[in-house]
Amino acid sequence: MNTFDYIIIGxxxxxxxxxxxxxxxFPQKKIAIIEKESEFACHQTGHNSGVIHAGVYYQPGSLKxxxxxxxxxxxxxxxxxxxxxxxxxxxxxxxxxxxxxxRMLSLYARCAENGIEAExxxxxxxxxxxxxxxxxxxxxxxxxxIVNYQQVTIKMAERFQQLGxxxxxxxxxxxxxxxxxxxxxxxxxxxxxxxLESDFLVACSGLMADRTTKMLGIKTDFQIIPFRxxxxxLPAKHNHIVNHLIYPIPDxxxxxxxxxxxxxxxxxxxxxxxxxxxWKREGYGKINISFKDIVDMMGFSGFWRVLKNNFKxxxxxxxxxxxxxxxxxxxxxxxxxxxxxxxxxxPAGIRAQAVMKDGSMVHDFLFAQxxxxxxxxxxxxxxxxxxxxxxxxxxDKITKAxx
Numbered sequence: 001m002n003t004f005d006y007i008i009i010g011x012x013x014x015x016x017x018x019x020x021x022x023x024x025x026f027p028q029k030k031i032a033i034i035e036k037e038s039e040f041a042c043h044q045t046g047h048n049s050g051v052i053h054a055g056v057y058y059q060p061g062s063l064k065x066x067x068x069x070x071x072x073x074x075x076x077x078x079x080x081x082x083x084x085x086x087x088x089x090x091x092x093x094x095x096x097x098x099x100x101x102x103r104m105l106s107l108y109a110r111c112a113e114n115g116i117e118a119e120x121x122x123x124x125x126x127x128x129x130x131x132x133x134x135x136x137x138x139x140x141x142x143x144x145x146i147v148n149y150q151q152v153t154i155k156m157a158e159r160f161q162q163l164g165x166x167x168x169x170x171x172x173x174x175x176x177x178x179x180x181x182x183x184x185x186x187x188x189x190x191x192x193x194x195x196l197e198s199d200f201l202v203a204c205s206g207l208m209a210d211r212t213t214k215m216l217g218i219k220t221d222f223q224i225i226p227f228r229x230x231x232x233x234l235p236a237k238h239n240h241i242v243n244h245l246i247y248p249i250p251d252x253x254x255x256x257x258x259x260x261x262x263x264x265x266x267x268x269x270x271x272x273x274x275x276x277x278x279w280k281r282e283g284y285g286k287i288n289i290s291f292k293d294i295v296d297m298m299g300f301s302g303f304w305r306v307l308k309n310n311f312k313x314x315x316x317x318x319x320x321x322x323x324x325x326x327x328x329x330x331x332x333x334x335x336x337x338x339x340x341x342x343x344x345x346x347p348a349g350i351r352a353q354a355v356m357k358d359g360s361m362v363h364d365f366l367f368a369q370x371x372x373x374x375x376x377x378x379x380x381x382x383x384x385x386x387x388x389x390x391x392x393x394x395x396d397k398i399t400k401a402x403x
Contacts, residue, residue: 004030004166006398007185007198009173009212011035012045013153014379015204017391020160022202025395031165032196033157034187036172041153043282044206045384047349049231049262049270051245052076052086052145053382056093057257060113063365067386067393069115072143074388079147082155089263091144091245094126094135094334100249101137107249108139117142132241133334144245146265149384168194176201176215176373183216183372200398201373207281207352209377213368220368222377223300226281226293227256227351229273230321232343239267241335248334259330270346271331271338276321277307277314284348305359354378365390367397374398 005026008019011033019033037043052075055068079086095104111118119140121129126138161167168187171194175186178201185196203212210224234241246261256275263269280290297303307314320326324340331338354362354377366378374397376390383390 002032002194003197004032005199006031006202007183007196007200008033008202008204010204010206011037011040011153011157011167011169012043012204012206013041013149013156013384013387014376014390015202016040016153016156016160017387018202018204018394019165020156020163021388021391021395022398023160023163023165027163031160032168032198033160033165034168034171034173034185034196036170038170040157041150044349044352045153046150047229047284047347048149048381048384049273050146050148050265051091051262051382051385052088052147053385054091054116054141054143055114055382056091056107056111056116056118056139056141057250058114059364060110063393064363064380064382064386065114067365067389068382070389071382071386072145075147075152075385076145078152078155078388084147084151084155085265086145086147087263087265088143088145089244091141091247092121092126092130092133093139093141093247093249094133095137095249096135096333098136103249103252104137104139111139111141130242130244130246132337133246134336135334140244146245146263148265152387173205173212173215176212178216178370178372199372200402202394202398203373203375204379205375206379207350209352209354209375213375213377216370216373218368218370218373218375220377221357222354222362222366223296223302224281224352225297225303225306225355226278226283227353228276228278228283228321229349229351230276231270231272231346231348232327233346234269234271234338234342235344236268238269238338238342241269241337246334259327261331261335271343272346273349274317274320274327274330275351276317278350281352282350284350300355300357302355302357302359306355306361309359351381352378353380369401371401374401
């Protein structure tokens, strides 16, 4: 039987960052990453827009704000050290109406509260920077950048293995049992059950975070509700349609940021994401249904409450998902030259949104613990940007839990 000092469930960027930093802190310890897929970063990490966020939106003093500010520089330094291509192209948050302009000024004040360097642009300055973008003003955030987070994750995994860490790909955790001596793990590999033992378990299981806690009987008040983020890609002729990342001014009453134009690190430009109720936790296709996932949601009171609280916007998002001209209209608000033919297929992503029983969405990091385990229950955007400080924070919590 394979016995480890620490087992980390999850091969996304948060899990791999944690494992690598834990191995650096404790070089004599036996540490393993368990990942059910055949490679790293197959889910949220590999299906996001690749933005290195500066932390404009986040509540001052929150873990999100703290981690994001630390994470920008840490991510860039990591990329420099390991020759991973990144670019700090900057971001413009564009106001298109007087109401959005008022909200923009509030966001500008929040930048100052979070210690983020930002510049206010008037309509003429915006047009000078972005000839193809229409708006009455904007916030320019210079720090924001782009990178391929799957490449970052793979490099972290390589560093982890170089330090003696063990990687178990194609291993799906199907059972967990905790006792006074540690955690007994059963993983399914090539149809065979593989027993593993660990003194301590760290679960960074993203879309399956609530199911991992349930395996150990940890009482929690949340459930993961999947939201699909659907993207389009612009044709190559539009690869230079923008010079920066272009974001709308978000509505503070809505849980997600809205559709934006993103320059990707490969030179292309994507449009999105929207936020549509998902009916399958790992449903990346156009039509995705999972009976098990639906039953879990239907039986959770928080799902019905969040549906009720966001019913109108949910209908609009669903309508725009199925009716392309509706989706296009959200983009034409600030980029009027785009047409239907410009919106070409691109893979969707799934946001693992933790929702409480009262229907409130968890917008900060959420953790659960047992005597011998620590679970990352909610790792919201910008978790990829913040993966290095999050990993360090988790290592600190593990050390404290074992002291």
